[in-house]
Amino acid sequence: MAVTESNVLEIKSSATWRQRIREARLPWIPIVVILLVLIFGIFSELIAPFDPEESNLKARVIPPFTNAEYILGTDILGKDIFSRLVFGARTLLQVTVPAMAIAVLVGTAIGLVAGYAGRWLDAVLMRITDATLGFPSILVAMLIVTLIGTGLWGVVFAVTATTWARFARMIRGEVLGTKERDFVLLARILGVSPTMIMLRHLFPNVINTLMVMISLTIGQVILLEASLSFLGLGMKPGEPAWGIMVAEGRAQLLTVWWLALLPGIMITIVVMACNFFGDWLRDYLDPKLRRSR
C-alpha cells in the first residue's frame, strides 16, 4: 500500500517537474551554446585534434571546409584554427570566471554594507560607485593594465574594476527595500549582529536580482576582454584567445581572411547567447526588472 502511494507521488512530482520546464519556455539555443563553450573550455585537450601552438609548415594556409583533417583550415604558420578556437574557449573561461566572481563578491559586499549601514557610509560608497559607473570601461581597463601589466591577472582586474559598481548599485537598491521589512526588524530586536543580518536575512533576498545581473553582464565582460586582447593589452600574443586571433588575422587579411572571420563569429554567437539567456532569466525571475529599452 505504502509502496504504491510513494510511486504515485513520484510520478506526480516528475510530471510537475516536466511541466515546469515546459512552462518556463527555456531558451534552448542559448543554453546549448553556453554548454558547448563550457565543454570546449573544460575538455579542450580531448576535443581539439591538434596542439593549438603547434605549427605544421606542410599544412599552411588551408581554407576552411576544404580539408578533412583541418576542418576550419589553418593559418600562415599551419596552426589548426579549430584547435585554437577550442582552446580559446578555455581562455575565455579563465578570464571570465574569476573576473565575474571577484566583481560579484566585491559589488555585493559593498552594496550590502552601503544599503544596510546607510548615512555617511552609504553616501561615501555610492559616490565611489557612481564615479566608477560614470566612466567608460575601456579607459578604466587601460589604466589598470598600465599599472598591473598584461596577462591573465591584468585582464581579470581590469574587468573587475569596471563591473563591480553595477552590482553594488543594484544590491544597495534591493537592500534599501528589504531592510525595513518585519523579519529584518525582528532580527534586529533579537540582537542579531549586523553581519548575520546581512548574510542571513538580506543576502538571500537579493540572489534573484544578482543572478539576473550576472547573466546580463557576462556578454559585456566577454566583449571587453576580447577588445583588450585585440589591443594587445590582454592575454600575451600567441595565446589562443579569440580576440588575439582576430588581431593576428588582421595582419594576414588578404591571404588568410578566415583567420579574422571565424573567432569574431564565435565571440558574436557567445555574446548573443549570453544576452538572450540574460533577457530570459530577467523575465522569468524578476519581471519587475523588465525595461522597455
Next chain:
Amino acid sequence: MFLYILRRLGEGLVTLIALSFVVFGSIHLTGDPARFLIPVTEAHDEEVYLAQVKAMGLDRPFIIQYLDFLQGALRAEFGKSFIYSVPVKDLILDRLPATVHLALTGMIMAFSLGIPLGILAAVKRDSIFDKIGQAFAVFGLAAPQFWVAIMLIMITGAQMGWLPTHGRGDIEGWWPEWHQVPDMIHHLLLPAFVLAITVIAAVMRLTRSAMLEILDSDFVKFAQVKGISHRAVIWKHAARNALIPVLTFGGITLAGLLNGSVVVEVVFAWPGVGLLLLEGVRNRDFPMTEGAILLSGFFYIITSVIIDILYGYVDPRVRIR
C-alpha cells in the same frame, strides 16, 4: 533650478577630484617614476637615484605632491612624455581634432539613421522591417567592434577598393581647406560608421519604444479622432514628444563616442587621442597615460553635467530626485 545646477556642478567636481586622485595615487603606488628616468648604466647607483628623486620632488609628502599635480592638471600641464620628450599637452592638443571629427561624424550618423529607422519600426510595428531592425540591434550589441571594423575593411576597402581604410587623409588640425572636404568625408565614412553601430542600434530601439508608448497615448488617439492626417499625427504630435529621451541619450553618447574610439582608431590607424593613449599604455609612458585619461575623463564628466542641466530645463521632473 539654480540649486539643481549647483548640486550637479558640485557632483561633477567631486567626481573629477576623485578621478584625479585615483589616477595619481594608483600610478604612484605601483611604480617609482624616478627609476624609469635613470639611465640603465647608473641603475644601481643609489646617489643618482636619490638626486633624481629630489629633482622630481618625490621626497615631499604624498599630499603635497598630489596638490602640485592637481595644480598642473588644472592648467593641463602633465609634464613631458617619456617616449616623445614633448609636453603631453601639445601631443594631446595635436591629436584632439581627429578624435572630435570622428566622434561628431559618428553621432550625426547615429541620429540621422537611428531616429528615422526607429520611427519607421514603431509605425510599421511587427512588419518585416521592424524584425530586421531588431535583428540589427541584437547583432550590434553582440558583435565586437574591432571585428566588425575588420570585416568591413575586408569587404569595402581591401576587396572592392571603395573606401580608404586607414588614416584621415592629408588633413591636419581642426579646419580642412575647402578642396580637402570630400577627401576628409571619404576617409571618415567607414570608421565613423563602425564607431556608431552600437549607438545606431541603441537610438533605434529607444526611438521605437518611446514612439510606441506615445502612439498609444490618449492625445495621439484624440488627434487621430479629430481627423488630422496620419502623417501629421506621427511627425508633429508623436515624434516630437518621443524625441526628448532620445536627445538626452545623445549627449551621453557623444561623451561615450569620444572615449570609445580607442578600438576604432587602432583598427583604422586614425591619428587621434585614443591611439595616443594606447601608445602610452603599451610603453608605460605615465605622463601621457595620466594626461590622456584625465582629459578624457574631464570631457566625459563635463558633457554629462551639461546634459543633466539641459535635461533639467526640458523636463522639470528631473530636478527633484
